[in-house]
Amino acid sequence: MTEKPSIRELGEFGLIRHLTGDLKMVQPETRLGVGDDAAVCEYGNSKVLITTDLLTEGVHFDLIYTPLKHLGYKAVAVNLSDICAMNGTPKQITIAIAISAKFTTEMMDELYAGIKLACEKYQVDLIGGDTSSSMTGMTLAVTAIGTAQEDTITYRNGALENDIICVSGDLGAAYMGLLLLEREKRVLRDNQITQPDFEGNEYLLERFLKPEPRKDIVDILKEKNVIPTSMIDISDGLSSEILHLCQQSNKGAKIYEEKIPIDLVTQQLAEKMNIIPTTAALNGGEDYELLFTIRPSDYEKIKGESKITAIGHITPASAGCYLITTGDSAIELKAQGWNPLA
């Protein structure tokens, strides 16, 4: 009898494949189950998108430096991001929360202020949930529901050879924000007098603490009449997400270091902390930008758009997934994104 691989060995995606690989869908309304940013159901000619995320204290967030209002906002935002990654429109959310005895009504009010702010900003209805206690710490489970049109819904598996690989916004900033918060937490622990020094780095903190789902990108694509061939949101780092798109589309990719959009503040702090900025972008994660591919013929339509950057193109699967560095060497992309089960 061969022993089963451990959960650590399997990793998050391996475990999900192991547990759900044999599932068979039986309901006629189910169009797509496990494996993309959101599941897809069809109700009365509407494509309904459904996605769930669980955030646990000490693993996904540290309440020492995460204001509860930001946590509430972020818990909603990262789920809406999954709906956007299907080229969909977020419509509703449910929230289930477990809290330990240390939480007060005031703290819950703060958390809900963030939840409500995100709902208001993205015109999403909070339609249900569950509130309960936990033995330790806080757990938040958010389910987001959205809609997409039959002809514009975008999966991870549609990338075609020669497609242009695009990302929204800039990358690596959230990771540098996290490193900054972790550094200041250590400083504060050793020295109770010093005040945290975040001056000039507010952008990085905001990127980590208050990410925004890129609904604006979904709107821009619609306006410019561009239907991406594949799309995913960047939660685990650019490398990991490109590998997801390529695996599911059975393709390869070539991206160019010089093209990866990195903000000047990200770059400066990375260099100060002896981190290669490209590494922050490739492996950092939590940027919640959109990574997508478009047909070469659509490139002209988005060329002038400052919020979107073309960073490479899709190749045959046999060519593998590579980063071409500024020094013109080819480095194979590896999934070094965060493993929540490690």
Add this chain to the structure above:
Amino acid sequence: MTEKPSIRELGEFGLIRHLTGDLKMVQPETRLGVGDDAAVCEYGNSKVLITTDLLTEGVHFDLIYTPLKHLGYKAVAVNLSDICAMNGTPKQITIAIAISAKFTTEMMDELYAGIKLACEKYQVDLIGGDTSSSMTGMTLAVTAIGTAQEDTITYRNGALENDIICVSGDLGAAYMGLLLLEREKRVLRDNQITQPDFEGNEYLLERFLKPEPRKDIVDILKEKNVIPTSMIDISDGLSSEILHLCQQSNKGAKIYEEKIPIDLVTQQLAEKMNIIPTTAALNGGEDYELLFTIRPSDYEKIKGESKITAIGHITPASAGCYLITTGDSAIELKAQGWNPLA
């Protein structure tokens, strides 16, 4: 400045009201938000039901006496029960799980065996989820999605004066099962040699460890052409659920002790443990039976049905909610169900 009430003072429902009372729905697809067994959305002429529950280790389940397969089954069952309580048909679920380092692949396989068994039995598709780690113990968040027809969907607020109050199955058994497991856990702690003694009480254990959503009742009502005027599932105990129906319908109720369906095994163990069987039924909870009201004119249609018992009738709100005992005294119903935030 008045101080805010504590979470303990507010209780689960008070806290939810406090946090969500000011919500305004903006999406045209949202038909009903927080406040019933499930939220209701309308997608392309289909009524889509959505409900979420969070189960945390040490609060909702004790892994010392809960086999993981049963836990997986129950986590799905209790959510499907919420869909049934809207007179709907469960269609899909998503599951988000956080596990601590003590969990192995084999344990996750056991959990998923239960999840898959429930899905198979109720023909529900597991369409998505999230797997992550927690600092301590296990947390399970399940979202169930279902459909209902415009003209048969049943809310909590539709009970009318003189309606007959009905329950499915029998009550109090799950609570006696829990007490039995707790008793054996104490015995085992004090005495490692004794084997747990469950003989003759298997029904009670099964009722607690492996509850079934009453989809069969939804089917029977449909078949007999009965549309309940209001419905809720019994998760917190009969008292608490009758009060929910009456509050939301702005009505009163009179139920009769002698009519409350209690299994003989439940009755015998309750008496052995010095518990009044009616108390187990009223306050025990976790039976996941359906409590519903029907028009008096529909009574003939369900009269012979062994799975359904009429236990009383709806009165004007001013008459309050009362239990008429076998001794013919009237006792006001109080919500003494389990408060997960206490």
